[in-house]
Amino acid sequence: MKPAAFDYVRASSAEEALEVLAKEGADARILAGGQSFMAMLNMRLARPKLLVDIMRIGSLDRIEEIEGEIVVGAAVRQAKLLGWDKLKAKLPLVALALPWTGHVQTRSRGTICGSIAHADPSAEMPLSLVALSGSVHLRSLKKRRRVRAADYITGMMNTARADEEMIEAVSFPVVAEHGYGFREIARRHGDFAIVACAAIVSSKGIRLAVGGVADRPEVRDWPGLSGSALDDALNRFAYELDARQDVHATARYRRELVRRVGRAVIEEAVQCHS
Ligand SMILES: Cc1cc2nc3c(=O)[nH]c(=O)nc-3n(C[C@H](O)[C@H](O)[C@H](O)COP(=O)(O)OP(=O)(O)OC[C@H]3O[C@@H](n4cnc5c(N)ncnc54)[C@H](O)[C@@H]3O)c2cc1C
Structure with a gap:
C-alpha cells in the first residue's frame, strides 16, 4: 500500500520543527529515520497531514x-x-x-x-x-x-x-563500574524480541529489566540473591508480569523465557562485575 497524501517540511532548526508542531498539533508528526514510521504510513496505521523531518538539524x-x-x-x-x-x-x-x-x-x-x-x-x-x-x-x-x-x-x-x-x-x-548482561530470543537475529532481558549487577544488588513480555519494559530490583533464592525471585517476577499472548508466543512461553534468559543474563552480569 501507499501512504495517504501528506505535506512535508524539512526543518532546519529545532525551533522551526517545534513551531510546526505547535501550529498543527496532532495533525503533524516528526519523521526521524523512518524505519518504523514509513511502514506505519504505508499501512495507513498513521495518517498525519504533515511530516516534520528533523534529520538535517x-x-x-x-x-x-x-x-x-x-x-x-x-x-x-x-x-x-x-x-x-x-x-x-x-x-x-x-x-x-x-x-x-x-x-x-x-x-x-x-x-x-x-x-x-x-x-x-x-x-x-x-x-x-x-x-x-x-x-x-x-x-x-x-x-x-x-x-x-x-x-x-x-x-x-x-x-x-x-x-x-x-x-x-x-x-x-554513566555507571560503568557495574556488571551488565543482555540477551534476547527472537525468531531471527534482527527481528523484534519475543523476550529481551537486561541485567545490571552492582554492590547494591541485581536489577533485571525485561522487554517483549508486557506492554512496556518491566523492571525488578533484588538485593544480592543467588542459587534457589534467585530462582524463586525470578519465578515470582515472571508470574506477576502481565505477559502478552500473540502470534509469536504464548504468555506462558514468555514467562518461561523470563526465568531462563533472566537467569542467564544475571549470571553474565555477575561474572562481568567480579
Ligand atoms: C526490518 C526492520 C527490523 C527492525 N528490527 C528492530 C528490532 O529488532 N528492534 C528495534 O528496537 N527496532 C527494530 N526496528 C525499528 C527501528 O529500530 C526504528 O529505527 C525505530 O523503531 C524508530 O526510529 P526512527 O528514527 O526510524 O523513527 P521513525 O520511524 O522516523 O519514527 C517512529 C515514531 O517516533 C516518532 N518520533 C521519531 N523521532 C521523534 C522525536 N525526536 N520526537 C518525537 N517523536 C519522534 C515518529 O513521529 C513516529 O511516530 C526494525 C525496523 C525494520 C524496518
Whole structure:
C-alpha cells in the first residue's frame, strides 16, 4: 500500500520543527529515520497531514557527556552511537543491546530517540533506557521538561509526550563500574524480541529489566540473591508480569523465557562485575 497524501517540511532548526508542531498539533508528526514510521504510513496505521523531518538539524545530531550522563540527540542514528568509540566504556549495556536492534541497514537510518518515541514493548533501546534509569528530554515551543524513561512509556506504543512536544534528546546515566548482561530470543537475529532481558549487577544488588513480555519494559530490583533464592525471585517476577499472548508466543512461553534468559543474563552480569 501507499501512504495517504501528506505535506512535508524539512526543518532546519529545532525551533522551526517545534513551531510546526505547535501550529498543527496532532495533525503533524516528526519523521526521524523512518524505519518504523514509513511502514506505519504505508499501512495507513498513521495518517498525519504533515511530516516534520528533523534529520538535517545539526544541533540534534550530537552525543555528549554532561554531568555524568550520555546525552544522545534526536537526530543521532543508531549506527552512529554503535560506532562511537567511547560506547563500551561509558554505556556497556547499550553496547551489548544495540547490535540486537534491527539490521545494519535499519540502524544506518533509524535513530535512538525515534525508537524510544515509538515505544515498541519489544525494542531494545527503550528497555536499555528504562533499565539504566535514563531520561527523556521533551521540548515544546513554550518549555522543556525531563521525564524518567519509566514514566515516559505509558503502554504499548503509548507515551507521555504531548502533541506539541518533540524528544530533543535522551540521557543514559554513566555507571560503568557495574556488571551488565543482555540477551534476547527472537525468531531471527534482527527481528523484534519475543523476550529481551537486561541485567545490571552492582554492590547494591541485581536489577533485571525485561522487554517483549508486557506492554512496556518491566523492571525488578533484588538485593544480592543467588542459587534457589534467585530462582524463586525470578519465578515470582515472571508470574506477576502481565505477559502478552500473540502470534509469536504464548504468555506462558514468555514467562518461561523470563526465568531462563533472566537467569542467564544475571549470571553474565555477575561474572562481568567480579
Ligand atoms: C526490518 C526492520 C527490523 C527492525 N528490527 C528492530 C528490532 O529488532 N528492534 C528495534 O528496537 N527496532 C527494530 N526496528 C525499528 C527501528 O529500530 C526504528 O529505527 C525505530 O523503531 C524508530 O526510529 P526512527 O528514527 O526510524 O523513527 P521513525 O520511524 O522516523 O519514527 C517512529 C515514531 O517516533 C516518532 N518520533 C521519531 N523521532 C521523534 C522525536 N525526536 N520526537 C518525537 N517523536 C519522534 C515518529 O513521529 C513516529 O511516530 C526494525 C525496523 C525494520 C524496518
